Amino acid sequence: MKIFLDRQSSKPIYLQIYDRINRLIKSGALQPGDHLPSIRSLAESLQVNKLTIIEAYNILTAEDAISARQGSGYFINTQPLKNTNLKQTFAPAQDVIIREPGSNSFFDMHMAAVQAQTQPEMINLSYGVPRPPKDIMQIAKRALKQADALHNYDLPQGQLTLRRQIAQMLVHLGLDVSTEDLIVTNGSEQALSLAMYHFVKPGDWVIVEAPTYFGAIAILENLGAKIIGIPMTAEGMNLELLEQYLKSHRPKLIYTISTLHNPTGLTTSPEHRQKLLTLAQEYECSILEDNAYEGLNFEPVPSPIKAIDKHNIVTYVGTFSKTLMPGLRVGYMVVTGKHYQPILERKLFHDVHVSSVSQAIVSEYLASGHYRRRLNQLRSENIQSRNFTVQAMEHYFPASAKWTIPKGGLFLWVQLPANVPIQAISQEALSYNILIFGGSGFFPDKQGYPAMRLTFANSPQDIEQGISVLGKLLKRSLCKEFQSKGKYSKAS
Ligand SMILES: Cc1ncc(COP(=O)(O)O)c(C=O)c1O
Numbered sequence: 001m002k003i004f005l006d007r008q009s010s011k012p013i014y015l016q017i018y019d020r021i022n023r024l025i026k027s028g029a030l031q032p033g034d035h036l037p038s039i040r041s042l043a044e045s046l047q048v049n050k051l052t053i054i055e056a057y058n059i060l061t062a063e064d065a066i067s068a069r070q071g072s073g074y075f076i077n078t079q080p081l082k083n084t085n086l087k088q089t090f091a092p093a094q095d096v097i098i099r100e101p102g103s104n105s106f107f108d109m110h111m112a113a114v115q116a117q118t119q120p121e122m123i124n125l126s127y128g129v130p131r132p133p134k135d136i137m138q139i140a141k142r143a144l145k146q147a148d149a150l151h152n153y154d155l156p157q158g159q160l161t162l163r164r165q166i167a168q169m170l171v172h173l174g175l176d177v178s179t180e181d182l183i184v185t186n187g188s189e190q191a192l193s194l195a196m197y198h199f200v201k202p203g204d205w206v207i208v209e210a211p212t213y214f215g216a217i218a219i220l221e222n223l224g225a226k227i228i229g230i231p232m233t234a235e236g237m238n239l240e241l242l243e244q245y246l247k248s249h250r251p252k253l254i255y256t257i258s259t260l261h262n263p264t265g266l267t268t269s270p271e272h273r274q275k276l277l278t279l280a281q282e283y284e285c286s287i288l289e290d291n292a293y294e295g296l297n298f299e300p301v302p303s304p305i306k307a308i309d310k311h312n313i314v315t316y317v318g319t320f321s322k323t324l325m326p327g328l329r330v331g332y333m334v335v336t337g338k339h340y341q342p343i344l345e346r347k348l349f350h351d352v353h354v355s356s357v358s359q360a361i362v363s364e365y366l367a368s369g370h371y372r373r374r375l376n377q378l379r380s381e382n383i384q385s386r387n388f389t390v391q392a393m394e395h396y397f398p399a400s401a402k403w404t405i406p407k408g409g410l411f412l413w414v415q416l417p418a419n420v421p422i423q424a425i426s427q428e429a430l431s432y433n434i435l436i437f438g439g440s441g442f443f444p445d446k447q448g449y450p451a452m453r454l455t456f457a458n459s460p461q462d463i464e465q466g467i468s469v470l471g472k473l474l475k476r477s478l479c480k481e482f483q484s485k486g487k488y489s490k491a492s
Contacts, residue, residue, distance in 0.1 A: 001030075001037060003046060004465040006472060013048055014055035020464060021056065023395070025065055025076055027388035029460030036066060036074040086390045089402040090234050090264070092415060096241055097210050097229035097445050105441045106218030116435045123466040126437040128410030128455030129326055130378055135370055136325065136361075142368075143360040150356040156348040158184025158332070159359045165366040166318075166332050173294070174303030175316065181336050183347055184354050188292050188319035188331035193219045194350070195315045195333065196253065198343050199286045200225050205251035209237045211413070211442030211449070213262045213290065216255055227444040232261075234404075236268035239275055246283035253286050259301050260293035263442045263453035264413040265406025270302045277305055280313055287314045294318045295375050297408030298383040312337030320362050322410065323375060328358040382408065382457060389456040389463050396471025398478050410457045413439075416450040416474065425473050426452075432469045 003020045005013060024030045036042075039057065043050040057074055060066045066074050113127045133139075144150070157163065163179040170177045185191040192215070200206055202224030208216065210229030220227055228245050230237050237256065245251070256276065258268045268276075280287050289305050306316035319331035335343050347353075365371050386406065393403060393414070402415045416422060422438040429436055439451030456463065 001042075002461045002465060003042075004468060005046060005048075006468070009472075013046075014052045014059075017042075017046070017048075017053065017056035018059045021060060022063075022065060023388075023392070023464055024460055026391070027460040027464075028384055029388075030076050032076050034076045035072075036076065038073050086387065086405050087394075088234070088405040090266075090404040090413065090415065091402060092232055094231045094233070094238055094241065096231065096245065097443060098226075105446060106214050109214055109437060109441050112435065119433070121433045123434045123458065123462045125454045125458065125466045125470075126435045128322075128457040130322060130324070130457065131381075133324060133365075133370075133374055139364050139368065139370065140361050143364040144357070146360060150360055154353045154356050154359075156353050157182065157344055158354060159356065159363065162359050162363040162366075163332075165363060169366070170318075170334065174307035175334065176307075177334050181334050181340065183333050183335060183340075183344055184359060185331045185333055185347065186351060186354050187321055187326070187329045188290065188317045188333075189215055189219075190347075190350070191317040191319075191331050191333035192216055192255075192288065192290060194343050194346055195288050195317070195335075196220060196225070196255075197223055198339060198346065199253045199288070199315075201252075204253075205249040207242065207245060207251045207254045207285075208444060209256060209261065210444060211263050211439060211451070211453075212255065212444075213257060213292075214441045216290065217442075217444055220255075229444040232264055232266065234266065236261075236266060236272045237276070239272065239279065242276070243279055246279055246285060250283065251285055253288055254280055255288045255290065256305070257290045257292070258305055259291055260297060260406060260409030262292065262409070263411050263437075263439075265404045265409050265411050267297075267301050267407050273302060273305045274308060277308060277313065281311060285313075288317065289314050290317045292317070292319050293322055293409035295323050296378060296382065296410065298379040298386075299407040301407060306334060309336075312339070315339065323371075323378065324362065324365060328361060330354060330358050330362045379408065382410070385456045385458060385460070385463060386412070388460050389454065389458075389467065392463055392467035393471070396468045398471070398475050400478070401474065410455050411453050412456060414452050414454060415439075416452070417478065418450055420450045420474065420477055422450050422452055425470070425477060428473055429470060434466045434469055436470065 003017060005016055039050050039053045043053045067077050068074050116122045116124045160179060162184060163182045166182055167177045167179055196219050200223060204225055205228060206220050206225045207228045207230055210231050228249060230242050258273060260267055287305060291304055304316060306314045316334040320328060390405060400417045404413045406412055426436050426438045437453050439449035440446045443449055
């Protein structure tokens, strides 16, 4: 059991210990019947007096959260609380961002995230990956039995069996897709790149949500597009502003993450989807719909925009990176009508096709029925960790912080007062082994946005420690700001 103590805090140490254990019980990380560390061992590991632990355990006992059993120590005896009363407070500024081609920070953000994986002490609140599937070795062995079929070059659009399975999966989402509309890609990043290079030429205008996925901004910058960032509201991209810019700039493409948006976690309504599609149609603009978090919803979400697209306006992108393993690099795209062939040809000269071994593993996973079970497990783990993250923020974050409450996916978005130096706070958090992504990288102009994206796909202990430290850093920064303003007003 990891307990982080803030020895500079005015809160007594025994109350901090009580608080942490209480929260671990409420989150479900400590379950009824679990054994607590002995008084002596916890005192030693936290380097505090045994009386301090006894005081904390006494309060928990008095509250009926734990009980002592003669000769065996302390055990948890409460039921974990389910929080059904989470408040979403997201209310972003509505400034449109216009971005001429320039450099991007995708490389730096990706490298920071990958390097964090090699540091076991690091609490990674920056980006989310699913935990590795336990049965992957068994599935991979079965997949490799077809080695004969795997040793040669294959179709650029991907294996037929896998495309059939993906098409069936998409039918459940309301998409009427045939295997002839599908291309299996090296992750959805490649699908985004193939689509963006197909629909957009250097100098063309493209609309993205602001904030949006930084890997998509990077591709657009790389191809020399001019980017318009339309602000998000709590309902999705601001459609009034979208219409204005469709009219004035005549963009070629709208890139949208309509479901479990990265980074905000928001999902748009069926009405919003219909209106977005109608506008795109009216102004002859293609839509690229990125559904990277497909399947990770723990509340119902509407069908994708592609499901209501009758005129081949929407290209749809999905991936197995967020539900199985990003290392497999298997994503896919649905391209209908005249765009299919040129995109497929582009795919061929990029990398011929996706690794047949990876495709066979995903295919075996889908055939086995394990995939459905895996999604159910991920959803039930993720809802718990989302709830726990929100509870921890309510507890530790300053009252001025606002956040979204996603219906699934892996991220939520925290907006902070304008004066919070989020870059400096990210740096300081690193010295506590906590990695976060500040908000700026998710906007096309990357200017200092006082916001951060947090993943909730972490253990309760890591969430508790990460959020409590971040809360302390945020409060301290706001307090400094308040004091410096006080000094200034006295002097002036
Ligand atoms: C919204 C979104 N799209 C696409 C991707 C790319 O993922 P992959 O290439 O692993 O499928 C990501 C990865 O984080 C993402 O968040």
